[in-house]
Structures are given as structure tokens and as C-alpha cells.
Amino acid sequence: METSRRLPGFARVVVIGGGVTGISTAYHLAAAGVTDVVLVERGALGSGSTGRAAGGVRTQFSDRANIEMAVRSLNTYRQFGERFGQDIDLRQTGYLFLLDSAATVSAFERNVALQNELGLPSRMISVAEAKRLTPLIDTDGLVAAAYSPTDGYCTPESVVLGFAGAARRHGARLLTHCAATGIDINADRIVGVRTEGGRIETDTVICAAGAWSRQIGEWTSTELAVTPLRRQLLVTEPMADLPPDLPFTIDFGTSFYLRNEGAGLLLGASDLGETPGYHLGPTEDWLSQISHAVQHRAPRLAESGVAHHWAGLYEMTPDHNALIGEADGPSRFLYAGGFSGHGFMMAPAVGEIMRDLFLGRPPFIDVSQFHARRFQHAAPHPELNIV
Numbered sequence: 226m227e228t229s230r231r232l233p234g235f236a237r238v239v240v241i242g243g244g245v246t247g248i249s250t251a252y253h254l255a256a257a258g259v260t261d262v263v264l265v266e267r268g269a270l271g272s273g274s275t276g277r278a279a280g281g282v283r284t285q286f287s288d289r290a291n292i293e294m295a296v297r298s299l300n301t302y303r304q305f306g307e308r309f310g311q312d313i314d315l316r317q318t319g320y321l322f323l324l325d326s327a328a329t330v331s332a333f334e335r336n337v338a339l340q341n342e343l344g345l346p347s348r349m350i351s352v353a354e355a356k357r358l359t360p361l362i363d364t365d366g367l368v369a370a371a372y373s374p375t376d377g378y379c380t381p382e383s384v385v386l387g388f389a390g391a392a393r394r395h396g397a398r399l400l401t402h403c404a405a406t407g408i409d410i411n412a413d414r415i416v417g418v419r420t421e422g423g424r425i426e427t428d429t430v431i432c433a434a435g436a437w438s439r440q441i442g443e444w445t446s447t448e449l450a451v452t453p454l455r456r457q458l459l460v461t462e463p464m465a466d467l468p469p470d471l472p473f474t475i476d477f478g479t480s481f482y483l484r485n486e487g488a489g490l491l492l493g494a495s496d497l498g499e500t501p502g503y504h505l506g507p508t509e510d511w512l513s514q515i516s517h518a519v520q521h522r523a524p525r526l527a528e529s530g531v532a533h534h535w536a537g538l539y540e541m542t543p544d545h546n547a548l549i550g551e552a553d554g555p556s557r558f559l560y561a562g563g564f565s566g567h568g569f570m571m572a573p574a575v576g577e578i579m580r581d582l583f584l585g586r587p588p589f590i591d592v593s594q595f596h597a598r599r600f601q602h603a604a605p606h607p608e609l610n611i612v
């Protein structure tokens with residue numbers, strides 16, 4: 226990895242944050258011919274939330290723009306090996322939402338209708354069909370399910386490698402172990418970024434700092450309403466006789482989910498007692514909560530051992546929608562963050578959008594609904610399909 230010892234004195238644009246969002250953005254800028262693109266990452270590339278994600282890529286959202294970004298990203302992930310020379314282990318085994326109330330079924334029926342309007346093959350299915358797709362589940366209390374066969378999952382570390390290599394081949398500088406420490410502003414214009422390794426003169430900053438975005442926003446007096454919230458995952462020991470092509474299966478009522486991971490399973494769930502903050506240690510409390518969820522929804526897994534258990538941060542916004550846009554001032558401060566736990570699956574499309582915002586041309590969708598100022602007046606329009 227390139228380090229801050231070779232800090233350039235000047236950049237046309239400085240991207241702060243070397244997770245999947247920042248690296249995709251740096252790649253798309255450099256590939257479009259923007260010179261002197263510099264990304265600064267305070268740790269290693271992908272060492273924030275990206276490297277801790279479950280890798281799920283799904284298109285089943287409730288909001289049109291979220292569906293469109295997810296579809297665009299899934300298309301890039303499908304072509305990733307060819308375009309970037311990096312295998313990302315994409316497995317399109319589908320995403321299956323298990324539903325246990327009439328209210329959630331109605332909401333998912335509306336979502337599926339919108340997804341179908343946008344060309345997606347998602348559909349409502351019976352509990353019996355859900356059980357055929359994921360035989361590990363106990364169907365007690367379920368009333369229906371929603372399924373999209375083209376969704377799936379892939380490996381975040383491989384995506385980071387693929388985008389980073391391509392960004393560098395196009396001339397972008399990705400500097401690791403180089404934290405940004407401030408932004409210099411003169412007469413409402415950005416004039417530089419301060420880092421641990423020195424100062425970079427620039428007139429444009431793109432904040433892609435994930436759960437840490439709020440602090441970067443404060444340097445420019447831009448309110449980026451992002452709150453960190455710990456989420457935990459585990460991978461089981463290898464298990465005999467596991468179906469190899471399980472869909473990414475989510476028990477929507479409890480948020481418990483599972484998918485194949487090597488010869489075992491990856492299991493996740495939210496923690497009902499979690500409080501906002503930069504808490505990164507995995508907890509025994511969560512292990513006990515997830516074992517209850519397993520007993521309830523997938524009792525066959527109750528005896529499986531835990532091989533790995535880790536925690537990462539969701540980057541929550543008040544309406545669970547991303548913050549994507551350019552600040553009203555100072556000039557020019559752009560941001561992409563607050564994906565509320567769904568940024569990996571959006572990153573390829575978001576990189577394209579950030580490129581277009583930087584170049585002053587219209588992105589493939591109107592992103593005005595994601596502007597950071599929306600919380601000042603508009604009634605919230607929340608994304609409902611968040612787990």
C-alpha cells in the first residue's frame with residue numbers, strides 16, 4: 226500500500242475515506258479522465274465497515290431510487306471479473322424475506338409491485354415455497370415471503386481490491402495510514418485538506434468516511450446526520466449436509482439472517498439493546514440474542530459452533546436513506562455516506578453518481594432526495610426495507 230510518506234502537495238479532488246464508497250468514487254473519477262485524484266484513508270483500504278460487511282447485494286427496496294442504485298450496482302458486480310480482472314465470488318442465490326404479519330406482507334407486496342415495474346423478477350411466495358428454498362427454517366408464525374432470484378452476495382475485500390487496482394491504473398493516488406485532520410477554508414471556498422502526513426492543496430473534497438462522516442462534515446459546517454451503530458456477525462464451524470445454494474435468508478420480524486459461508490453459515494441480526502457510538506468489540510449479549518433467534522427460526526443450527534464473531538458499524542441516518550450530494554457551502558464539498566447498513570450493495574452506482582456530481586453533469590438518477598439538508602424541513606420519506 227502507498228503510504229502518506231509520498232503525500233502529493235496538490236489534488237484536483239481529495240476523497241476522504243478508503244472504504245468501498247470512496248474507492249469506487251476515486252476509480253470512477255480517474256477512469257473519466259480526472260487527473261490528480263487523491264484518496265486518503267486513515268487505516269488500510271476497506272478497514273472500516275466495508276471489511277466487516279456480510280456482502281449482501283440485493284435490489285429489494287421500497288424506494289424507487291434505492292432500487293435503481295441497487296440494480297445498477299448489481300449489474301456492475303455481475304461484470305466485475307471481466308471489467309476489473311478481480312473475481313469477487315458473486316453468488317446469485319437470491320434474497321428471501323420471511324414475513325410474519327399481515328402488515329409486513331402488504332408492505333412487501335407494494336415493494337414487489339414497484340420492483341416489477343422497474344423490471345425486477347422479485348415475487349411474493351408461499352411459506353411452503355420459502356421452506357423449499359431454505360429448508361433450514363422453521364416456518365412457525367410465517368404468513369408469506371418475498372423472493373428475488375437474482376440478488377445474492379459477494380466478497381467485499383475482493384471488490385475493494387478490484388476497484389483500488391483499477392483506480393491506481395487510471396492514475397488515482399490512494400494513500401493509506403493517512404488520516405485527514407481538517408479542511409482549510411478561505412472565503413467560503415475549500416483551499417486544502419490537512420492530513421497526518423502534511424497538507425494537500427485542493428479546492429474539492431468528497432467525504433466518503435462512512436460512520437465517521439459527521440466529523441468531516443463539521444469541518445465545513447455541513448450537518449451530515451450519520452450515527453454509528455454496532456452490528457455483529459458470526460460464521461459457524463463447518464456443518465455437514467448444508468444445502469450449498471441457500472438464498473440470503475432474512476427473518477424480517479427479528480432481523481435474523483443467514484447465508485452460506487464456505488462450509489458453514491454466516492449468521493447476523495441486529496442487537497435490540499444497542500446504543501449509538503463507536504463500539505467495535507463483539508459481545509456475549511449478542512451471542513445470546515442470536516442463539517434465541519436461531520432456536521426460534523432455524524433450530525437445526527442450534528448445535529453449530531462459532532468459528533468467527535465480529536462487529537462493525539452501520540452508518541445510520543434518521544430516515545435510513547443515504548446522504549448523497551454537494552453542500553450549499555463552502556465550495557466544493559461533496560459527500561456520499563449514511564447508507565444505514567446497505568452501502569456495499571450501492572457503491573458501484575454511487576461512485577458513478579459522485580463522478581457526475583463532480584463533473585457537473587446529471588447522474589443516471591436524480592439524487593436530490595438524498596441531499597443532506599432534507600432533515601431541516603421535509604417530512605421524512607424513510608426506506609422501509611432495512612434490516
Ligand SMILES: Cc1cc2nc3c(=O)[nH]c(=O)nc-3n(C[C@H](O)[C@H](O)[C@H](O)COP(=O)(O)OP(=O)(O)OC[C@H]3O[C@@H](n4cnc5c(N)ncnc54)[C@H](O)[C@@H]3O)c2cc1C
Nearest residue numbers: 242244245246267273274275279281405435537568569570
Ligand atoms: C456487520 C455488518 C454487516 C453489513 N452487511 C452489509 C451487506 O450485507 N450489504 C451491504 O450493502 N452493506 C452491509 N453493511 C454496510 C456496509 O458495510 C457499509 O454500508 C459500507 O461498507 C459503507 O462503505 P463506506 O465506504 O461508505 O464506509 P467505510 O467502509 O466505513 O469506509 C469509510 C472509511 O473512512 C475512513 N475514515 C474515517 N475518518 C477518516 C479520516 N479522518 N481520514 C481518513 N479516513 C477516514 C475509515 O477508516 C473507513 O475506512 C454491513 C455493515 C456491517 C457493520
